[in-house]
Amino acid sequence: MISASFIFDILRMLATAETPLGPSEISRRLKMPLSTIYRGITTLEAAGYAERQPGSNLFTIGRMGAPLVQRYLSRFALRDVAAPFLRQLTTVTGDTTALFVRIGWYYVRIAHIHGTNEIIQTRPLGEVRDLDDGVAGRIMLANLPQDLRDRYFSEFKPEMPSVERKRLVQQLDQIQADEIATEPSPTHPDRLSPAFAIASPTGLLFGTVCIEGGALSSIATAEEIEPLRASIAELSALCSATSDKFRNSYDHLSPSSILLPSASAR
């Protein structure tokens, strides 16, 4: 009898593998008998979650997952309400504008509008990153209650060198004070990409918006920032009006109990 738990271990291994895997390799990594692995992978293949490479006994993650991820992302009500604002910010700046939500100690890209500039940034929908990796996550981390922020470092990033941690904490305090996080633009290194928190006046964080281009000059002025901030303020007000629809669905879970496939270098 194969337990579902074991099936999900195989599935996770296929999802994170850099190259297609054969039953022998999976058996070796999971320390399970080859015959059991073979039966597990045959079951996954029948359900569409594993895909055999043509003419070989090697498998990759199957196509069944993608529509489920799409459906999962569509369950975030924030996407609907934010979509016109993302479009507005992209129209004004010409840059890709993306929407993120926090899940545990990670942030996930749930929507984006591609920029119209000649050089733009694109990353896949559903991409997961650690909260300290990039401005969209850092502004979430900066807006977390102090106890949760402390737990992020103690439970999720205990290996982070103290000097680096101290520098990051200072940066988070600055982000919290400025209500904006910036980083060098991926498309124009001499300019800055900003991220803003979508939050209620009481500090309830719904998500973040990042404009992934050179929307701001390296010494960003109020004239550059304010129109962008005004758009986010209007979005925040709309979310706050019916905050139950947009609050984090996983607040009742311990963030450390959620393990996601982060693209951040660890």
Place this chain on the structure above:
Amino acid sequence: MKFGSVRSRLPMLTLPSPQPFCYVEIRQIEMRFMSNPGINKATLRTLEVLSSCETRELPFGVSDLSRTDGITKNMAFRILQTLAEHGYLVRDSETQKYDLGPQILWLAREGLSEDFDIIKFSSPYLRQLHELTGESIFLSIIVGRNHLTIDGVEAHGVRVSHQPRGLLVPLHASPASRVLLAHLSDTQIEDYIAAASPLKRFTPTTITDPDKLRREVALVREQGFARGYGDHYQHGNYISFPVLDSTGRPHAAITIGGPPNRFTLERIEELLPSMLAVIREMNTHSQRFPAPGQIVFR
């Protein structure tokens, strides 16, 4: 095994309602899988329930699964519990219903398809309308309490030009605004009037009386388009049409505008049937995608 349990992984056989010939075909495919001794049937059933979440009404409970898949409540409970234990589903502690959980994100791989893009979708129709009328065409969406023009095709020579980048126009002024407003729900329209009152006047013909705006909404709904009254832009002639989803919510507005000596009211009347034909075709396709639904004006 019931019909519904394997339908979702066989997209070419997915039909709006079950058909007898389809049932036989699916049963045959299913028997091929189930007769393979290498397959664990209980686990396969669990994975199939997970797959069905792509199209199933969410959230759902044990009774819903038992009823739709024709399995015992005990079996439905065990399947849902297994998926919840592994984080692929999450259970709402109040309603006891299940929804997709964050572990689904492990299943993504390169090439997740992009969302519906109104600009890409509309582009060929904007061009078609431009070729038909020879005038400038604009695409606008609702942003907050305003409309924003996000794309367009400009005519040559003397023409109505594109609005400044990022210009926001309140939803009671201009034909694009009024056609978008008219396709919101009555509650949303009242919320807008309450939030935007007193309605700002831009020109002498801007509608600032809420009752007059309600009458205008009724007229736009009846005729299916909005005419320009010089109520925001004063010097051109305009007509706006809605782009809707299957429930009648607005994706966007398409506006055709031209100089009054060329794009005359008579010319608009003459072109109306042809413009409506393009708009109807566009709406046939736009209905496949849901429009943004969370519009709150308070």
